[in-house]
Amino acid sequence: MSSGVIVTYQTGFGDGISWLFVLIGFPIVWIFSKRRMDQLVVQKIKYDEILPVSISVNNHVQQLMSFVDSGNQLVDPITKQPVIICDEAVMKGWFKEEEWENIHQVQQTLNFELIPEGWTDKFRIVPYQGVGGTSQFMLVLKPDWIRLTIKDNPITVDRVLIGIQFGQLSPDESYQCLLHPHLLKSIAVDSA
Incomplete structure (x- = not known):
């Protein structure tokens, strides 16, 4: 106070309240914007494409065709890894006949003691x-990795799980795998 007038001193860098607003508001706006942009990217992906995929389990690679399934929103609730679904014909390629029968029993009974040795x-x-x-x-x-190819642009993903479908996914065998749409997000972001 000077002669009944309030006098303030300003350094030119703004007051503390403005900086507090910037420090709190900027991360909130950034997080909201990133989530919204990720949603838009996923929505732009064409869900009717059948894509070639390579999957490696225990260093044994299989080539197959996959369908981008917009309805597949399955994720592991603990690790938040997306789950793709492969049919029985593909999955059998990684196991012996006896091992596959045991795995089928595990699915029905949830008795994990039946999992083949070395696979637990x-x-x-x-x-x-x-x-x-x-x-x-x-x-x-849990695979070693999967490799997707879209328009000659390969991408390798190792944070993914393979759900086992005991049966056939496609009646005409045009695809053997249902892809999680969020796996394609990074490809769409790179090409944008």
Whole structure:
């Protein structure tokens, strides 16, 4: 106060409240914008494409065709890894006949003691809600990596799980795998 007038001193860098607003507001706006842009990228992806995929499990690689399934939103609730789904014909390629029968029994009984020796660290179960609204568990396998190719642009993903479909996904065998749409997000971002 000087002669009844309030006098302020300003350094030219703004007051503390303005900086507090910037420090709190900027990260919130950035997080919101990033989430929204990620959603837009995923929505722009064409979901009707069938893509070639290579999957490696225990250093054994299989080539197959996959369908981008916009309805597949299955993720492991603990690790937040997306789950792709492969049919029985593909999955059998990594196992002996006896091992495959044991894995089928594990899915039905959830008795993990039946998992073949040397495979126990590769398997998990993921809860999901079926079409009828019933809660169930899916047996999933951790691959070494998967490689997707879109318009001659390959991308390798190692943070993914493979859900086992005991049966055939496509009646005409045009694809053997249902891809999670968020796996394609990084490809779409790179090409944009």
